[in-house]
Amino acid sequence: MFKYGIGSDNYDPFRPVKPGGGGGGGQLPSPGVSWPILQSGSKGADVRSAQQLLTARGYTVESDGIFGAKTRSAVIRFQKSRSLAADGVIGPNTWSKLISTVQYGKSGRAVKAAQTQLNVYGYGLTVDGGFGSKTKSAAIAFQKNHRLQVDGVIGPETWRALLGTR
DSSP: OOOSOTTOOOOOOOOOBOTTSOSOBOOOOSTTOBOOOBOTTOBSHHHHHHHHHHHHTTOOOOOSSBOOHHHHHHHHHHHHHTTOOOSSOBOHHHHHHHOOOBOTTOBSHHHHHHHHHHHHTTOOOOOSSBOOHHHHHHHHHHHHHTTOOOSSOBOHHHHHHHHOBO
């Protein structure tokens, strides 16, 4: 299930993208998708999204995509506040408490995190924190491509697919 060994410091997600730059990734079924494990030294869009989600939850950190000491400290504080194992590692239990459902008309850091993840799949959104018609269209296309419930709402299953590893 966890394909990046403990101590792997260079987590950098790969998401298949259709050739030609059109919006959307390849056809990936959601069953078997697991949450990424992020820890000190991890880098990339998943870390940036986690940082945006932490900030949305009141744990302000720079969204630089690098899991450093400040991000680890924020994760530990967040984990303690949710009665989770405070190990500074973002795994399935932490992700499930960190994500929040976002949908059309919402705005903020959680929306930025969703836009960041949609862009990993080639949707080319402006990461502005506003869930408008372009973000909704991208969410719907992503859900169709990944055999999820198609409603344009980014809830737990869509988050898991957006962030997931196979």
